[in-house]
Amino acid sequence: MRFEKGHKAATRRHILDVASKCFRREGISAAGISGIMGEAGLTNGAFYPHFGSKEELVREAVANALAEHQHRLEENLHAGLDLENVIRTYLSQAHREERACGCPSAALLPEIARQPELTRKAYADGLRTFVSTLAALLPDADLPAAGRRATAIFALMVGTLQFARATPDATHAKQILEDGVKAALLLARAPST
Amino acid sequence: MRFEKGHKAATRRHILDVASKCFRREGISAAGISGIMGEAGLTNGAFYPHFGSKEELVREAVANALAEHQHRLEENLHAGLDLENVIRTYLSQAHREERACGCPSAALLPEIARQPELTRKAYADGLRTFVSTLAALLPDADLPAAGRRATAIFALMVGTLQFARATPDATHAKQILEDGVKAALLLARAPST
DNA sequence: TGTACATCAGTGAACGCGCGTTCACTGATGTAC
DNA sequence: TGTACATCAGTGAACGCGCGTTCACTGATGTAC
Numbered sequence: 001m002r003f004e005k006g007h008k009a010a011t012r013r014h015i016l017d018v019a020s021k022c023f024r025r026e027g028i029s030a031a032g033i034s035g036i037m038g039e040a041g042l043t044n045g046a047f048y049p050h051f052g053s054k055e056e057l058v059r060e061a062v063a064n065a066l067a068e069h070q071h072r073l074e075e076n077l078h079a080g081l082d083l084e085n086v087i088r089t090y091l092s093q094a095h096r097e098e099r100a101c102g103c104p105s106a107a108l109l110p111e112i113a114r115q116p117e118l119t120r121k122a123y124a125d126g127l128r129t130f131v132s133t134l135a136a137l138l139p140d141a142d143l144p145a146a147g148r149r150a151t152a153i154f155a156l157m158v159g160t161l162q163f164a165r166a167t168p169d170a171t172h173a174k175q176i177l178e179d180g181v182k183a184a185l186l187l188a189r190a191p192s193t
Numbered sequence: 194m195r196f197e198k199g200h201k202a203a204t205r206r207h208i209l210d211v212a213s214k215c216f217r218r219e220g221i222s223a224a225g226i227s228g229i230m231g232e233a234g235l236t237n238g239a240f241y242p243h244f245g246s247k248e249e250l251v252r253e254a255v256a257n258a259l260a261e262h263q264h265r266l267e268e269n270l271h272a273g274l275d276l277e278n279v280i281r282t283y284l285s286q287a288h289r290e291e292r293a294c295g296c297p298s299a300a301l302l303p304e305i306a307r308q309p310e311l312t313r314k315a316y317a318d319g320l321r322t323f324v325s326t327l328a329a330l331l332p333d334a335d336l337p338a339a340g341r342r343a344t345a346i347f348a349l350m351v352g353t354l355q356f357a358r359a360t361p362d363a364t365h366a367k368q369i370l371e372d373g374v375k376a377a378l379l380l381a382r383a384p385s386t
Numbered sequence: 387t388g389t390a391c392a393t394c395a396g397t398g399a400a401c402g403c404g405c406g407t408t409c410a411c412t413g414a415t416g417t418a419c
Numbered sequence: 420t421g422t423a424c425a426t427c428a429g430t431g432a433a434c435g436c437g438c439g440t441t442c443a444c445t446g447a448t449g450t451a452c
Binding site: 196200201204235236237238239242243 | 428
C-alpha cells in the first residue's frame with residue numbers, strides 16, 4: 001500500500017503524541033515500544049523507520065509534551081485567564097487525575113533527570129520557555145527577577161501536584177492542592193525583592 | 194553454613210538499605226532484583242526468603258528511605274540547625290548530585306504515585322511525619338496552619354531540587370536552587386494567615 | 387489506453403537479553419544421643 | 420566426649436515472558452513505456 005504525500009510525517013507525529021501520553025501515564029522506563037505502537041494502531045516493526053531508538057523517541061516525546069503543555073497555557077492566557085486561574089487549573093482535582101495529558105514535569109521529572117544530556121537539554125529548554133510565560137504574568141518590574149520567582153512558583157506547583165497524586169486519600173490530596181494554591185498566590189503577590 | 198541468631202533479620206535490613214539506594218539512583222521500575230541483590234553481596238535466589246515480591250520490597254524500601262531521611266532531618270535539628278539551614282542543605286549542590294542517599298520524594302515521587310495503594314499509603318504517612326517536623330520550625334500560632342504551610346514549603350523544595358537535577362547546565366541549576374531557597378524562606382517568614 | 391515495474395510505509399516473526407520468580411541443592415553449625 | 424542428624428540462609432540454574440531491535444517480506448499505488 002502506497003500512501004499520499006505527508007503520510008509518513010503524520011504517522012510520526014501520531015506516534016509521538018501517543019508516546020508522550022504513554023510515558024506520562026506509565027513512566028518512561030515502564031512504557032514499552034510495542035505497547036506504544038499498539039496504542040497508535042501500528043505494529044512494533046513500524047517503529048524503526050520513524051525513530052532510531054527508544055532514547056530518540058523519549059527525547060522527542062518529552063519535547064512534544066512540553067510544547068503541548070506550553071500551547072495549552074498560551075491558549076488559556078489568550079482566553080483571558082490570569083495567573084490565579086492558571087494556578088487553580090494546574091492544582092485542580094482534574095489535573096491530579098489526568099496524568100496522560102497533564103504536565104510532563106509533574107509526571108516525569110525524576111526520570112528526565114536520569115536521561116542522557118540531550119534529553120535533559122530539551123527538557124530544560126521547554127521548562128525555561130514555560131517559566132518565562134508564567135513570569136510575564138507577574139507584577140515584577142524587571143524580567144530576570146520575575147523569571148526567578150516564576151521558577152519557584154512553578155516548582156511549588158509541580159511538587160504540590162506530585163504530592164497530591166501520590167496521596168491515596170482524596171480528601172488529604174484536596175487539602176494539599178489548596179495549600180499549594182494559597183502558597184503559590186502568596187509568592188506571586190509578595191513584594192518583589 | 195548456619196548463621197548466628199538475628200543474621201537473617203540483619204540481611205533483610207541490608208537488602209532494604211541497598212534497594213532504597215538503587216531505587217533512588219535508577220528509578221523504581223528501572224532497578225532490578227538481580228542488580229540490587231548483587232550490590233548487596235548476595236545472589237538473586239536469596240531474595241525470596243526475605244520478600245514476597247518486588248512490590249513488597251518497593252513498599253518497604255520507600256518507607257525505609259523516608260525513615261532514613263526523616264532521621265537525618267531530626268539529627269540536624271538536634272545539632273542546632275534552624276529552618277533556613279535545613280532549606281539550604283536540602284537545596285544544595287551536594288544534594289543535587291547525591292541522589293542515591295538523598296530525599297526519596299525528589300527521586301521517586303511520580304513513580305510512587307503509580308504504585309499500588311499500600312505503597313502510596315506508606316509514602317503518605319512518611320510525608321506527613323516529615324512535614325510535621327518541618328512545621329514545628331515555623332512561627333505559626335496554631336499547628337494545623339503551620340502544617341499546611343510546611344507542606345507547600347516542602348513541595349517547593351522538592352520541585353526545585355527536581356528542576357535542578359534535570360537541568361544539565363550546572364550554572365543554571367545553581368540559579369534554580371538559589372531561587373528556591375529565596376522563595377522557601379519568603380514562604381516561611383510570611384505572616385501567618 | 388493498457389501493462390509491467392519501482393516505490394516504500396507498514397507487517398510480523400525472530401534475535402539476544404534481562405526481567406521477576408521458582409526450586410532442588412549446599413554446607414556450616416547447633417542439637418540429640 | 421564423639422558422632423549422626425536436622426536446620427536453614429544462601430546458591431545458582433532454570434522458568435516463561437516482554438523488552439529493544441532487526442529484517443525479509445507485503446501489497447497498494449504512482450510512474451514508465
